Amino acid sequence: MQIIESPALSAPNGKSARVIVVSGRIDQSTADLFDKALKPFLDTCRNGEAPLIIDFSGVDYISSVGLRVLMLASRQVKSQSGRIAIAALTPVVAEVFQISRFNLVFQVFATPDAAAAALSV
């Protein structure tokens, strides 16, 4: 599991969004690492700051512990009046979101650009 920040994306209205790209498996053995790596990005994702987009295109699998980390992340950002979204799920991870019904909990976008356009209004 790895998180790398990629260049900020600008939405059609000129505002920008911060993008991080996650890759690998997020399961029992890596969820803690995922949690810790995500933390600094969450702390700055607050009212008035750029929204955060988590690009999941490199994630092959996520289990319940990983989904829990995402849920806590979304809760923290909401409490800070920030904005967060997930983008570019691989087909298998999209299935896991559907089966676990996490697709009903998170805003999931097809691409980081689509997420930036939706969040930067």
Next chain:
Amino acid sequence: MKVRFWGTRGSIPVSITATDIRAKLIAALIASRDRAFHHRDDIEAFIDGLGFDVAGSFGGHSSCVQLITGHPEHVILDLGSGARPLGQAMLDHFGPGVPQTYHVFMSHLHWDHIMGFPFFAPVYIPGNRVVIHSCHRDVERAFRRQQAEPSFPVRFDQLAAEVRFEVHAPDTDINVAGMTARARLQQHSGDSYGWAFTAHGKRVVYATDSEHDVGNVQQRAEVIEFFRDADLVIFDAMYSLAESVSVKADWGHSSNVIGVELCQAAKVRQLMLFHHEPAHDDTRIAGILAETRRYEEISREDQPLEVFAAYDGLVHPL
């Protein structure tokens, strides 16, 4: 050993409605278009191909499961509303003149798990013996209270059978009806207990009304140890994972996804989804079963785990 399911619904019994049956008939008739049925066998084969949600029903009785081990004393897990047809089947099979002994293992004392007891016909017949095994100290009070005025016309003291309560400590082996049974404390309002049964080299775990806290590493390790190498785990899969960690966190139930992950980690052979959400119809439960099987494929690391969804009337051989 065989496991027979008499009640598989969570929280409250439900019944199939006229609207549900009409929808099944319409689906079946649409599927039968342009087909000719010359013999009864043709019809039976067609029905078998329809899918359980169209041709059958998961049923609506609350929790009641029977372990059939070949031992002359009977073993029952919980006494939800499924205990009524179970009691009737016992009387039909053995006749009222041949006294029987029933060992009942209770997960906990919530209403949906005790409500079938006053309708379990063997308790009205002298000579029968019912032994209720529980880890709850107030088990007898719960059973007496549901038959006290003004809730029921027949008081507990008026029952003709001998009814005895045995309170056990968890994490201790007890030997009953040719089996070894062992309870484990679970996370549920007012506590619940999972039971692991071993007989004839087979291991069955009954783990209903149990919440699994996804972030709790120690609890996870304990559950995996309890499930370890089981031939069958009967698992509370009432909610979706998202519900169980968000709006329905602390409601005391678990999900299909957690069931798969725990059983895979414990190298369980078969997972039986149980305690179905009362708001779900047959199509929804069949869909959840299909999704659970797919999740098992996605998350599988070594040996496959077979996944089933329990239904009232299912006889599951091990």
